[in-house]
Amino acid sequence: MPRANDEAAEALEEYADLYALSGGDAFRVRSYRKAAKAIRGSTHDIAVGDVRVVPGVGQAIASKVEGLLAHGTFPQLEKLRDQVPEGVRELTRVPSLGPKTAVTLYREYGIDSPEALSEALREGRLDRAKGLGAKTRANLLKGVDAVSAQRGRVHIGVAMNLADAVVRSLRPGAERVSIAGSLRRMKDLIGGIDVLAVADESLLEMVLRQPYATEVISAESHKVAVRTRDGIQVDVRLVPAQAWGAALQCFTGSEDHNTELRRLAMEQGYTLSEHGLFAGDEPLPSSDEAEIYAQLGLQFIPPTMREGRGEVAAARRGELPMVIEVADLLGDLHSHTDLTDGVAPLGEMVAAAADRGYEYFAVTDHAPDLVMQRMTLEKARAQRDELKLMQDGYPDMVLLHGTELNIGPDGAVDWPEEVLREFDVCVASVHSHFAQDRDDMTRRFITACENPEVNVIGHPSTRKIGKRGPVDADWDEVFKAAARTGTAMEIDSFPDRSDLPDDLVRSAKYHGVKFAVDSDAHAVADLDFQRFGVGIAQRAWLTADDVVNTWPYERLCRFLSGRRR
Numbered sequence: 001m002p003r004a005n006d007e008a009a010e011a012l013e014e015y016a017d018l019y020a021l022s023g024g025d026a027f028r029v030r031s032y033r034k035a036a037k038a039i040r041g042s043t044h045d046i047a048v049g050d051v052r053v054v055p056g057v058g059q060a061i062a063s064k065v066e067g068l069l070a071h072g073t074f075p076q077l078e079k080l081r082d083q084v085p086e087g088v089r090e091l092t093r094v095p096s097l098g099p100k101t102a103v104t105l106y107r108e109y110g111i112d113s114p115e116a117l118s119e120a121l122r123e124g125r126l127d128r129a130k131g132l133g134a135k136t137r138a139n140l141l142k143g144v145d146a147v148s149a150q151r152g153r154v155h156i157g158v159a160m161n162l163a164d165a166v167v168r169s170l171r172p173g174a175e176r177v178s179i180a181g182s183l184r185r186m187k188d189l190i191g192g193i194d195v196l197a198v199a200d201e202s203l204l205e206m207v208l209r210q211p212y213a214t215e216v217i218s219a220e221s222h223k224v225a226v227r228t229r230d231g232i233q234v235d236v237r238l239v240p241a242q243a244w245g246a247a248l249q250c251f252t253g254s255e256d257h258n259t260e261l262r263r264l265a266m267e268q269g270y271t272l273s274e275h276g277l278f279a280g281d282e283p284l285p286s287s288d289e290a291e292i293y294a295q296l297g298l299q300f301i302p303p304t305m306r307e308g309r310g311e312v313a314a315a316r317r318g319e320l321p322m323v324i325e326v327a328d329l330l331g332d333l334h335s336h337t338d339l340t341d342g343v344a345p346l347g348e349m350v351a352a353a354a355d356r357g358y359e360y361f362a363v364t365d366h367a368p369d370l371v372m373q374r375m376t377l378e379k380a381r382a383q384r385d386e387l388k389l390m391q392d393g394y395p396d397m398v399l400l401h402g403t404e405l406n407i408g409p410d411g412a413v414d415w416p417e418e419v420l421r422e423f424d425v426c427v428a429s430v431h432s433h434f435a436q437d438r439d440d441m442t443r444r445f446i447t448a449c450e451n452p453e454v455n456v457i458g459h460p461s462t463r464k465i466g467k468r469g470p471v472d473a474d475w476d477e478v479f480k481a482a483a484r485t486g487t488a489m490e491i492d493s494f495p496d497r498s499d500l501p502d503d504l505v506r507s508a509k510y511h512g513v514k515f516a517v518d519s520d521a522h523a524v525a526d527l528d529f530q531r532f533g534v535g536i537a538q539r540a541w542l543t544a545d546d547v548v549n550t551w552p553y554e555r556l557c558r559f560l561s562g563r564r565r
Protein backbone atom coordinates (compact mmCIF):
# COMPACT_ATOMS: atom_id res chain seq x y z
CA MET A 1 0.00 0.00 0.00
CA PRO A 2 1.52 3.35 -0.96
CA ARG A 3 2.38 5.48 2.04
CA ALA A 4 0.73 8.67 0.73
CA ASN A 5 -2.59 6.82 0.60
CA ASP A 6 -2.28 5.86 4.25
CA GLU A 7 -1.43 9.40 5.26
CA ALA A 8 -4.36 10.86 3.36
CA ALA A 9 -6.73 8.25 4.76
CA GLU A 10 -5.55 8.95 8.29
CA ALA A 11 -5.99 12.70 7.89
CA LEU A 12 -9.47 12.31 6.42
CA GLU A 13 -10.46 9.97 9.24
CA GLU A 14 -9.23 12.46 11.79
CA TYR A 15 -11.08 15.21 9.96
CA ALA A 16 -14.27 13.15 9.97
CA ASP A 17 -13.91 12.54 13.72
CA LEU A 18 -13.36 16.21 14.45
CA TYR A 19 -16.13 17.23 12.12
CA ALA A 20 -18.53 14.89 13.90
CA LEU A 21 -17.37 16.21 17.28
CA SER A 22 -18.02 19.78 16.24
CA GLY A 23 -21.60 18.86 15.37
CA GLY A 24 -21.07 18.54 11.63
CA ASP A 25 -23.57 17.01 9.25
CA ALA A 26 -23.66 13.21 9.62
CA PHE A 27 -23.93 12.65 5.88
CA ARG A 28 -20.71 14.53 5.20
CA VAL A 29 -18.97 12.75 8.06
CA ARG A 30 -19.88 9.49 6.39
CA SER A 31 -18.65 10.62 3.00
CA TYR A 32 -15.24 11.57 4.49
CA ARG A 33 -14.99 8.19 6.18
CA LYS A 34 -15.94 6.42 2.98
CA ALA A 35 -13.38 8.37 0.96
CA ALA A 36 -10.69 7.60 3.57
CA LYS A 37 -11.48 3.91 3.32
CA ALA A 38 -11.45 4.00 -0.49
CA ILE A 39 -8.10 5.81 -0.59
CA ARG A 40 -6.56 3.44 1.94
CA GLY A 41 -7.79 0.43 0.00
CA SER A 42 -6.87 1.71 -3.43
CA THR A 43 -3.90 0.30 -5.33
CA HIS A 44 -3.68 3.63 -7.14
CA ASP A 45 -0.77 5.64 -5.64
CA ILE A 46 -2.12 9.13 -5.02
CA ALA A 47 1.42 10.50 -4.62
CA VAL A 48 1.95 10.03 -8.34
CA GLY A 49 -1.57 10.06 -9.81
CA ASP A 50 -4.73 12.09 -9.44
CA VAL A 51 -6.67 11.24 -6.28
CA ARG A 52 -9.95 11.92 -8.13
CA VAL A 53 -9.83 8.53 -9.84
CA VAL A 54 -10.51 6.89 -6.46
CA PRO A 55 -14.25 6.22 -6.17
CA GLY A 56 -16.04 8.47 -3.67
CA VAL A 57 -13.46 11.29 -3.95
CA GLY A 58 -15.07 14.47 -5.22
CA GLN A 59 -13.68 17.95 -5.68
CA ALA A 60 -13.99 19.00 -2.02
CA ILE A 61 -12.13 15.97 -0.72
CA ALA A 62 -9.58 16.04 -3.54
CA SER A 63 -8.53 19.60 -2.73
CA LYS A 64 -8.06 18.68 0.93
CA VAL A 65 -5.92 15.70 -0.03
CA GLU A 66 -3.86 17.83 -2.40
CA GLY A 67 -3.28 20.36 0.38
CA LEU A 68 -2.17 17.52 2.60
CA LEU A 69 0.26 16.11 0.05
CA ALA A 70 1.76 19.54 -0.58
CA HIS A 71 1.89 20.93 2.98
CA GLY A 72 1.36 17.99 5.32
CA THR A 73 -2.05 19.30 6.38
CA PHE A 74 -5.05 21.31 5.14
CA PRO A 75 -6.61 24.47 6.64
CA GLN A 76 -9.98 22.96 7.61
CA LEU A 77 -8.22 20.22 9.57
CA GLU A 78 -6.03 22.72 11.41
CA LYS A 79 -9.06 24.83 12.28
CA LEU A 80 -10.91 21.89 13.82
CA ARG A 81 -7.78 20.69 15.62
CA ASP A 82 -7.72 24.10 17.34
CA GLN A 83 -11.39 23.93 18.28
CA VAL A 84 -11.56 20.43 19.74
CA PRO A 85 -9.12 19.61 22.56
CA GLU A 86 -7.10 16.42 22.04
CA GLY A 87 -8.56 14.91 25.22
CA VAL A 88 -12.12 15.28 23.95
CA ARG A 89 -11.13 13.36 20.84
CA GLU A 90 -9.68 10.66 23.04
CA LEU A 91 -13.04 10.42 24.77
CA THR A 92 -14.56 9.00 21.60
CA ARG A 93 -12.17 6.04 21.86
CA VAL A 94 -14.12 4.93 24.90
CA PRO A 95 -16.42 2.14 23.71
CA SER A 96 -20.07 3.22 23.41
CA LEU A 97 -19.19 6.90 23.77
CA GLY A 98 -20.20 8.70 20.59
CA PRO A 99 -19.18 12.21 19.48
CA LYS A 100 -22.45 13.75 20.70
CA THR A 101 -22.00 12.54 24.27
CA ALA A 102 -18.31 13.52 24.20
CA VAL A 103 -19.18 17.09 23.28
CA THR A 104 -21.96 17.28 25.89
CA LEU A 105 -19.62 15.97 28.58
CA TYR A 106 -17.07 18.57 27.58
CA ARG A 107 -19.43 21.54 27.34
CA GLU A 108 -21.60 20.82 30.37
CA TYR A 109 -19.19 19.13 32.75
CA GLY A 110 -15.80 20.31 31.51
CA ILE A 111 -14.68 16.72 30.93
CA ASP A 112 -11.78 16.97 28.54
CA SER A 113 -9.99 13.61 28.76
CA PRO A 114 -10.60 9.94 29.58
CA GLU A 115 -8.94 10.55 32.97
CA ALA A 116 -11.36 13.38 33.74
CA LEU A 117 -14.26 11.14 32.76
CA SER A 118 -13.06 8.34 35.00
CA GLU A 119 -12.72 10.73 37.91
CA ALA A 120 -16.16 12.27 37.37
CA LEU A 121 -17.75 8.81 37.17
CA ARG A 122 -16.03 7.58 40.32
CA GLU A 123 -16.93 10.73 42.25
CA GLY A 124 -20.57 10.42 41.22
CA ARG A 125 -20.61 13.79 39.44
CA LEU A 126 -22.46 12.30 36.47
CA ASP A 127 -25.08 10.46 38.51
CA ARG A 128 -27.78 12.84 37.42
CA ALA A 129 -26.53 13.52 33.91
CA LYS A 130 -29.23 13.24 31.26
CA GLY A 131 -29.17 10.04 29.25
CA LEU A 132 -26.55 8.38 31.47
CA GLY A 133 -28.37 5.71 33.47
CA ALA A 134 -26.60 3.55 36.05
CA LYS A 135 -25.94 0.77 33.53
CA THR A 136 -24.53 3.20 30.95
CA ARG A 137 -22.29 4.77 33.58
CA ALA A 138 -20.98 1.38 34.65
CA ASN A 139 -20.26 0.53 31.01
CA LEU A 140 -18.50 3.85 30.48
CA LEU A 141 -16.29 3.26 33.49
CA LYS A 142 -15.32 -0.17 32.19
CA GLY A 143 -14.63 1.39 28.78
CA VAL A 144 -12.48 4.18 30.18
CA ASP A 145 -10.37 1.70 32.07
CA ALA A 146 -9.90 -0.36 28.92
CA VAL A 147 -8.83 2.73 26.97
CA SER A 148 -6.35 3.75 29.68
CA ALA A 149 -4.89 0.26 29.68
CA GLN A 150 -4.33 0.48 25.92
CA ARG A 151 -2.83 3.93 25.94
CA GLY A 152 0.42 4.15 24.02
CA ARG A 153 -0.27 0.90 22.23
CA VAL A 154 -1.51 0.35 18.70
CA HIS A 155 -2.94 -2.64 16.89
CA ILE A 156 -0.68 -4.83 14.82
CA GLY A 157 -1.82 -3.33 11.50
CA VAL A 158 -0.52 0.13 12.40
CA ALA A 159 2.66 -1.26 13.95
CA MET A 160 3.47 -3.58 11.06
CA ASN A 161 2.96 -0.83 8.49
CA LEU A 162 5.37 1.37 10.37
CA ALA A 163 7.88 -1.43 10.93
CA ASP A 164 7.80 -2.31 7.23
CA ALA A 165 8.63 1.31 6.43
CA VAL A 166 11.50 1.32 8.93
CA VAL A 167 12.94 -1.94 7.63
CA ARG A 168 12.64 -0.72 4.04
CA SER A 169 14.52 2.46 4.91
CA LEU A 170 17.35 0.52 6.58
CA ARG A 171 17.77 -2.34 4.14
CA PRO A 172 20.06 -0.56 1.63
CA GLY A 173 22.52 0.38 4.39
CA ALA A 174 22.48 -2.84 6.39
CA GLU A 175 23.95 -6.28 5.96
CA ARG A 176 21.07 -7.78 7.94
CA VAL A 177 17.94 -6.21 9.34
CA SER A 178 14.89 -7.63 11.13
CA ILE A 179 12.07 -6.66 13.40
CA ALA A 180 12.12 -8.26 16.85
CA GLY A 181 10.02 -7.93 20.00
CA SER A 182 6.30 -8.45 20.42
CA LEU A 183 5.68 -7.44 16.82
CA ARG A 184 7.76 -10.36 15.58
CA ARG A 185 5.73 -12.53 17.93
CA MET A 186 2.65 -11.09 16.16
CA LYS A 187 0.87 -9.86 19.26
CA ASP A 188 -2.35 -7.99 18.49
CA LEU A 189 -1.44 -4.91 20.57
CA ILE A 190 2.00 -3.38 20.21
CA GLY A 191 3.63 -0.87 22.56
CA GLY A 192 6.87 -0.29 20.64
CA ILE A 193 8.87 -1.48 17.67
CA ASP A 194 12.28 -3.14 17.99
CA VAL A 195 14.52 -3.39 14.98
CA LEU A 196 17.95 -5.04 14.87
CA ALA A 197 20.57 -4.49 12.20
CA VAL A 198 24.07 -5.51 11.26
CA ALA A 199 25.57 -2.32 9.85
CA ASP A 200 28.01 0.43 10.68
CA GLU A 201 27.15 3.40 12.84
CA SER A 202 26.21 5.69 9.98
CA LEU A 203 22.98 3.68 9.71
CA LEU A 204 21.78 5.14 12.99
CA GLU A 205 22.37 8.70 11.82
CA MET A 206 20.24 7.88 8.82
CA VAL A 207 17.40 6.69 11.07
CA LEU A 208 17.28 10.11 12.72
CA ARG A 209 16.76 11.75 9.34
CA GLN A 210 13.83 9.54 8.27
CA PRO A 211 10.39 11.14 7.89
CA TYR A 212 8.87 8.73 10.42
CA ALA A 213 11.25 9.95 13.16
CA THR A 214 9.39 12.97 14.50
CA GLU A 215 11.17 13.03 17.88
CA VAL A 216 14.53 11.69 19.01
CA ILE A 217 14.28 9.99 22.40
CA SER A 218 17.90 8.87 22.65
CA ALA A 219 20.89 8.42 20.40
CA GLU A 220 23.85 6.26 21.42
CA SER A 221 26.62 4.71 19.38
CA HIS A 222 24.89 1.33 19.03
CA LYS A 223 21.24 2.26 19.48
CA VAL A 224 18.77 5.02 18.68
CA ALA A 225 15.21 5.46 19.89
CA VAL A 226 12.78 7.72 18.08
CA ARG A 227 9.11 8.50 18.42
CA THR A 228 6.80 8.55 15.42
CA ARG A 229 3.79 10.73 14.75
CA ASP A 230 1.50 7.99 16.06
CA GLY A 231 3.39 8.20 19.35
CA ILE A 232 5.02 4.79 18.89
CA GLN A 233 8.62 4.32 19.98
CA VAL A 234 10.98 2.72 17.48
CA ASP A 235 14.30 1.33 18.74
CA VAL A 236 16.99 0.50 16.20
CA ARG A 237 19.90 -1.46 17.60
CA LEU A 238 23.17 -2.47 15.94
CA VAL A 239 24.47 -5.93 16.72
CA PRO A 240 27.68 -7.71 15.65
CA ALA A 241 27.20 -10.19 12.81
CA GLN A 242 28.59 -13.12 14.81
CA ALA A 243 25.97 -12.57 17.56
CA TRP A 244 23.02 -11.90 15.23
CA GLY A 245 21.17 -15.06 16.16
CA ALA A 246 21.63 -14.55 19.89
CA ALA A 247 20.54 -10.91 19.72
CA LEU A 248 17.53 -11.69 17.57
CA GLN A 249 16.56 -14.50 19.95
CA CYS A 250 17.01 -12.30 23.00
CA PHE A 251 15.05 -9.32 21.69
CA THR A 252 12.24 -11.48 20.29
CA GLY A 253 11.32 -13.94 23.04
CA SER A 254 8.98 -12.94 25.84
CA GLU A 255 10.54 -12.65 29.26
CA ASP A 256 9.16 -16.05 30.26
CA HIS A 257 10.47 -17.75 27.15
CA ASN A 258 13.93 -16.22 27.52
CA THR A 259 14.13 -17.13 31.19
CA GLU A 260 13.35 -20.76 30.40
CA LEU A 261 15.88 -20.81 27.60
CA ARG A 262 18.63 -19.33 29.76
CA ARG A 263 17.92 -21.78 32.53
CA LEU A 264 18.14 -24.64 30.05
CA ALA A 265 21.44 -23.26 28.74
CA MET A 266 22.79 -23.07 32.28
CA GLU A 267 21.79 -26.66 33.02
CA GLN A 268 23.90 -27.67 30.03
CA GLY A 269 26.88 -25.61 31.20
CA TYR A 270 26.40 -22.72 28.78
CA THR A 271 25.52 -19.07 29.18
CA LEU A 272 23.12 -17.40 26.80
CA SER A 273 22.68 -13.65 26.35
CA GLU A 274 22.18 -11.13 23.59
CA HIS A 275 25.97 -11.32 23.06
CA GLY A 276 25.97 -14.99 22.18
CA LEU A 277 25.94 -18.55 23.45
CA PHE A 278 29.11 -19.39 25.38
CA ALA A 279 30.75 -22.47 26.86
CA GLY A 280 32.83 -20.75 29.54
CA ASP A 281 34.71 -18.07 27.60
CA GLU A 282 34.42 -19.86 24.33
CA PRO A 283 31.78 -18.52 21.94
CA LEU A 284 29.59 -21.10 20.22
CA PRO A 285 28.02 -20.43 16.82
CA SER A 286 25.36 -17.72 17.37
CA SER A 287 25.01 -16.02 14.03
CA ASP A 288 21.64 -17.68 13.45
CA GLU A 289 18.78 -18.35 15.82
CA ALA A 290 18.51 -21.90 14.53
CA GLU A 291 22.06 -22.66 15.72
CA ILE A 292 21.16 -21.64 19.25
CA TYR A 293 17.99 -23.71 19.49
CA ALA A 294 19.83 -26.69 17.97
CA GLN A 295 22.79 -26.35 20.35
CA LEU A 296 20.37 -26.44 23.29
CA GLY A 297 18.83 -29.65 21.96
CA LEU A 298 15.56 -28.02 20.95
CA GLN A 299 13.44 -28.03 17.83
CA PHE A 300 13.41 -24.61 16.24
CA ILE A 301 10.65 -22.58 17.91
CA PRO A 302 8.89 -20.11 15.59
CA PRO A 303 8.91 -16.51 16.94
CA THR A 304 5.11 -16.47 17.37
CA MET A 305 5.33 -19.36 19.85
CA ARG A 306 7.98 -17.83 22.11
CA GLU A 307 5.72 -16.86 24.99
CA GLY A 308 6.74 -19.25 27.74
CA ARG A 309 3.55 -21.26 27.38
CA GLY A 310 5.09 -24.72 27.29
CA GLU A 311 6.88 -24.40 23.96
CA VAL A 312 10.36 -25.00 25.40
CA ALA A 313 9.34 -28.27 27.03
CA ALA A 314 7.50 -29.36 23.87
CA ALA A 315 10.51 -28.51 21.70
CA ARG A 316 12.72 -30.48 24.05
CA ARG A 317 10.53 -33.54 23.63
CA GLY A 318 10.43 -32.99 19.88
CA GLU A 319 6.67 -32.52 20.08
CA LEU A 320 6.30 -28.96 18.89
CA PRO A 321 3.33 -28.83 16.48
CA MET A 322 3.99 -27.74 12.89
CA VAL A 323 2.05 -24.49 13.01
CA ILE A 324 0.13 -23.16 10.04
CA GLU A 325 1.93 -20.86 7.55
CA VAL A 326 0.48 -18.23 5.22
CA ALA A 327 1.38 -20.51 2.30
CA ASP A 328 -0.94 -23.21 3.68
CA LEU A 329 -4.03 -21.07 3.00
CA LEU A 330 -5.82 -22.13 -0.17
CA GLY A 331 -8.49 -19.45 -0.07
CA ASP A 332 -10.48 -16.92 1.85
CA LEU A 333 -14.05 -17.37 3.12
CA HIS A 334 -14.99 -13.81 4.09
CA SER A 335 -14.76 -10.74 1.84
CA HIS A 336 -16.85 -7.76 0.77
CA THR A 337 -17.39 -5.80 -2.42
CA ASP A 338 -18.87 -2.40 -3.21
CA LEU A 339 -22.30 -4.01 -3.28
CA THR A 340 -22.20 -3.40 0.49
CA ASP A 341 -19.43 -1.67 2.42
CA GLY A 342 -16.41 -2.82 0.43
CA VAL A 343 -14.71 -0.35 -1.90
CA ALA A 344 -13.79 -2.59 -4.85
CA PRO A 345 -16.17 -4.02 -7.45
CA LEU A 346 -16.73 -7.79 -7.54
CA GLY A 347 -14.49 -8.27 -10.59
CA GLU A 348 -11.51 -6.59 -8.93
CA MET A 349 -11.80 -8.62 -5.73
CA VAL A 350 -12.03 -11.86 -7.68
CA ALA A 351 -9.09 -10.96 -9.93
CA ALA A 352 -6.98 -10.07 -6.89
CA ALA A 353 -7.85 -13.38 -5.25
CA ALA A 354 -6.82 -15.21 -8.42
CA ASP A 355 -3.52 -13.31 -8.45
CA ARG A 356 -2.80 -14.78 -5.05
CA GLY A 357 -3.17 -18.25 -6.51
CA TYR A 358 -6.20 -19.22 -4.43
CA GLU A 359 -8.03 -22.44 -5.16
CA TYR A 360 -11.27 -20.94 -3.91
CA PHE A 361 -12.57 -17.55 -2.91
CA ALA A 362 -15.82 -16.60 -1.20
CA VAL A 363 -17.58 -13.28 -1.62
CA THR A 364 -19.69 -12.67 1.49
CA ASP A 365 -21.37 -9.30 1.35
CA HIS A 366 -23.60 -8.19 4.21
CA ALA A 367 -27.21 -9.38 4.58
CA PRO A 368 -30.37 -7.20 4.88
CA ASP A 369 -30.67 -6.96 8.67
CA LEU A 370 -27.66 -4.66 8.72
CA VAL A 371 -29.99 -1.98 7.43
CA MET A 372 -27.45 0.64 6.46
CA GLN A 373 -25.97 -1.74 3.88
CA ARG A 374 -29.26 -1.73 1.93
CA MET A 375 -28.90 -5.36 0.88
CA THR A 376 -31.80 -7.28 -0.62
CA LEU A 377 -32.29 -10.86 -1.74
CA GLU A 378 -32.60 -9.62 -5.33
CA LYS A 379 -29.20 -7.93 -5.12
CA ALA A 380 -27.62 -11.03 -3.58
CA ARG A 381 -29.04 -13.23 -6.34
CA ALA A 382 -27.92 -10.83 -9.05
CA GLN A 383 -24.42 -10.89 -7.57
CA ARG A 384 -24.52 -14.68 -7.64
CA ASP A 385 -25.38 -14.63 -11.35
CA GLU A 386 -22.56 -12.21 -11.99
CA LEU A 387 -20.15 -14.46 -10.12
CA LYS A 388 -21.29 -17.49 -12.10
CA LEU A 389 -20.52 -15.67 -15.33
CA MET A 390 -17.05 -14.84 -14.03
CA GLN A 391 -16.30 -18.46 -13.15
CA ASP A 392 -15.42 -19.36 -16.76
CA GLY A 393 -12.57 -16.86 -16.67
CA TYR A 394 -11.01 -18.60 -13.65
CA PRO A 395 -10.54 -22.28 -14.43
CA ASP A 396 -8.13 -22.75 -11.48
CA MET A 397 -10.22 -21.09 -8.78
CA VAL A 398 -13.67 -21.95 -7.49
CA LEU A 399 -15.79 -18.87 -6.88
CA LEU A 400 -18.04 -19.31 -3.88
CA HIS A 401 -21.06 -17.14 -3.37
CA GLY A 402 -21.62 -16.46 0.28
CA THR A 403 -23.11 -13.99 2.68
CA GLU A 404 -22.25 -12.46 6.03
CA LEU A 405 -25.41 -12.87 8.06
CA ASN A 406 -26.34 -10.91 11.16
CA ILE A 407 -26.94 -12.88 14.32
CA GLY A 408 -29.97 -11.18 15.84
CA PRO A 409 -30.44 -10.75 19.60
CA ASP A 410 -32.25 -14.11 19.77
CA GLY A 411 -29.71 -15.94 17.59
CA ALA A 412 -31.85 -15.92 14.44
CA VAL A 413 -30.31 -14.77 11.15
CA ASP A 414 -31.54 -12.70 8.19
CA TRP A 415 -33.05 -15.35 5.96
CA PRO A 416 -34.92 -18.66 6.39
CA GLU A 417 -33.05 -21.91 5.78
CA GLU A 418 -34.35 -22.44 2.26
CA VAL A 419 -32.85 -19.11 1.18
CA LEU A 420 -29.60 -19.76 3.03
CA ARG A 421 -29.30 -23.05 1.16
CA GLU A 422 -28.77 -21.08 -2.06
CA PHE A 423 -25.45 -19.78 -0.72
CA ASP A 424 -22.19 -21.74 -0.84
CA VAL A 425 -20.92 -20.25 2.42
CA CYS A 426 -22.73 -18.58 5.32
CA VAL A 427 -20.68 -16.55 7.77
CA ALA A 428 -22.80 -15.32 10.68
CA SER A 429 -21.67 -12.44 12.88
CA VAL A 430 -22.86 -10.22 15.72
CA HIS A 431 -23.21 -6.63 14.51
CA SER A 432 -25.64 -5.22 17.10
CA HIS A 433 -26.88 -5.57 20.70
CA PHE A 434 -23.30 -5.88 21.98
CA ALA A 435 -24.28 -5.22 25.60
CA GLN A 436 -26.47 -8.32 26.10
CA ASP A 437 -25.76 -10.14 29.33
CA ARG A 438 -23.68 -13.28 29.42
CA ASP A 439 -26.52 -15.81 29.39
CA ASP A 440 -28.39 -14.18 26.53
CA MET A 441 -25.22 -13.70 24.52
CA THR A 442 -24.16 -17.32 25.06
CA ARG A 443 -27.57 -18.60 23.99
CA ARG A 444 -27.46 -16.27 20.99
CA PHE A 445 -24.19 -17.77 19.71
CA ILE A 446 -25.30 -21.33 20.42
CA THR A 447 -28.53 -20.79 18.45
CA ALA A 448 -26.47 -19.47 15.53
CA CYS A 449 -24.16 -22.52 15.69
CA GLU A 450 -27.19 -24.80 15.71
CA ASN A 451 -28.48 -23.31 12.48
CA PRO A 452 -27.48 -26.04 9.99
CA GLU A 453 -26.82 -23.46 7.27
CA VAL A 454 -24.32 -21.40 9.29
CA ASN A 455 -20.76 -22.47 8.47
CA VAL A 456 -18.61 -19.89 10.22
CA ILE A 457 -19.14 -17.55 13.18
CA GLY A 458 -17.54 -14.29 12.01
CA HIS A 459 -15.28 -12.18 14.29
CA PRO A 460 -16.83 -13.89 17.36
CA SER A 461 -15.79 -11.58 20.21
CA THR A 462 -16.82 -8.56 18.06
CA ARG A 463 -14.18 -6.39 19.73
CA LYS A 464 -12.67 -3.47 17.84
CA ILE A 465 -9.27 -2.66 19.26
CA GLY A 466 -9.24 0.83 20.74
CA LYS A 467 -12.98 1.22 20.19
CA ARG A 468 -15.06 -1.60 21.60
CA GLY A 469 -14.33 -4.38 24.03
CA PRO A 470 -15.35 -8.02 23.51
CA VAL A 471 -18.92 -9.11 24.15
CA ASP A 472 -19.57 -11.14 27.28
CA ALA A 473 -20.29 -14.81 26.62
CA ASP A 474 -19.54 -18.15 28.21
CA TRP A 475 -17.03 -19.07 25.54
CA ASP A 476 -16.56 -22.65 26.72
CA GLU A 477 -20.26 -23.27 26.10
CA VAL A 478 -20.13 -21.51 22.72
CA PHE A 479 -17.07 -23.51 21.64
CA LYS A 480 -18.65 -26.77 22.74
CA ALA A 481 -21.66 -25.95 20.58
CA ALA A 482 -19.43 -25.04 17.63
CA ALA A 483 -17.51 -28.31 17.92
CA ARG A 484 -20.70 -30.34 18.27
CA THR A 485 -22.39 -28.74 15.27
CA GLY A 486 -19.34 -28.53 13.00
CA THR A 487 -19.41 -24.73 12.90
CA ALA A 488 -16.04 -23.06 12.36
CA MET A 489 -14.94 -20.14 14.49
CA GLU A 490 -13.38 -17.35 12.53
CA ILE A 491 -10.03 -15.76 13.05
CA ASP A 492 -10.88 -12.44 11.45
CA SER A 493 -7.54 -11.06 10.30
CA PHE A 494 -8.61 -7.43 9.98
CA PRO A 495 -5.99 -5.99 12.34
CA ASP A 496 -8.28 -3.79 14.45
CA ARG A 497 -10.41 -6.89 15.01
CA SER A 498 -7.85 -9.70 15.37
CA ASP A 499 -10.81 -11.78 16.41
CA LEU A 500 -10.81 -14.43 17.87
CA PRO A 501 -7.80 -13.37 19.94
CA ASP A 502 -5.18 -16.06 20.56
CA ASP A 503 -6.24 -17.03 24.09
CA LEU A 504 -9.78 -17.79 22.92
CA VAL A 505 -8.45 -19.67 19.89
CA ARG A 506 -6.51 -21.89 22.27
CA SER A 507 -9.53 -22.72 24.32
CA ALA A 508 -11.68 -23.26 21.21
CA LYS A 509 -9.08 -25.69 19.91
CA TYR A 510 -9.17 -27.49 23.23
CA HIS A 511 -12.91 -28.05 22.67
CA GLY A 512 -12.24 -29.47 19.21
CA VAL A 513 -13.34 -26.47 17.15
CA LYS A 514 -12.15 -25.86 13.55
CA PHE A 515 -11.26 -22.38 12.34
CA ALA A 516 -11.43 -20.17 9.26
CA VAL A 517 -8.60 -17.64 8.89
CA ASP A 518 -10.28 -14.91 6.85
CA SER A 519 -9.27 -11.46 5.67
CA ASP A 520 -12.75 -9.87 5.95
CA ALA A 521 -11.33 -7.75 3.11
CA HIS A 522 -13.21 -4.59 2.24
CA ALA A 523 -10.60 -3.64 -0.39
CA VAL A 524 -8.09 -5.44 -2.60
CA ALA A 525 -5.15 -4.53 -0.36
CA ASP A 526 -6.94 -5.98 2.69
CA LEU A 527 -6.51 -9.50 1.29
CA ASP A 528 -2.97 -9.27 2.71
CA PHE A 529 -4.37 -9.10 6.23
CA GLN A 530 -4.51 -12.88 6.41
CA ARG A 531 -0.89 -12.81 7.57
CA PHE A 532 -2.11 -11.29 10.82
CA GLY A 533 -4.71 -14.02 11.23
CA VAL A 534 -2.04 -16.64 10.62
CA GLY A 535 0.01 -14.94 13.35
CA ILE A 536 -2.87 -15.38 15.79
CA ALA A 537 -3.29 -18.99 14.71
CA GLN A 538 0.42 -19.67 15.25
CA ARG A 539 0.31 -18.03 18.67
CA ALA A 540 -2.48 -20.49 19.52
CA TRP A 541 -0.44 -23.42 18.10
CA LEU A 542 -2.91 -24.22 15.32
CA THR A 543 -1.76 -26.55 12.59
CA ALA A 544 -2.95 -26.33 9.00
CA ASP A 545 -5.39 -29.15 9.69
CA ASP A 546 -7.20 -27.01 12.29
CA VAL A 547 -8.01 -24.40 9.65
CA VAL A 548 -10.67 -25.28 7.09
CA ASN A 549 -9.42 -22.90 4.41
CA THR A 550 -6.15 -24.83 4.13
CA TRP A 551 -8.15 -27.87 3.06
CA PRO A 552 -8.43 -28.91 -0.58
CA TYR A 553 -11.70 -27.83 -2.17
CA GLU A 554 -13.38 -31.25 -1.95
CA ARG A 555 -12.75 -31.52 1.74
CA LEU A 556 -13.87 -27.94 2.33
CA CYS A 557 -17.02 -28.69 0.36
CA ARG A 558 -17.84 -31.65 2.55
CA PHE A 559 -17.37 -29.40 5.57
CA LEU A 560 -19.60 -26.66 4.15
CA SER A 561 -22.42 -28.92 3.11
CA GLY A 562 -21.91 -31.61 5.73
CA ARG A 563 -24.90 -30.74 7.86
CA ARG A 564 -27.39 -30.36 5.04
CA ARG A 565 -29.69 -33.21 4.15
Ligand SMILES: [Zn+2]
Nearest residue numbers: 404429458459
Ligand atom coordinates in the same frame (compact mmCIF):
# COMPACT_ATOMS: atom_id res chain seq x y z
ZN1 LIG B 1 -18.89 -8.37 10.24
Ligand SMILES: [Zn+2]
Nearest residue numbers: 334336404520
Ligand atom coordinates in the same frame (compact mmCIF):
# COMPACT_ATOMS: atom_id res chain seq x y z
ZN1 LIG C 1 -17.29 -8.80 7.13
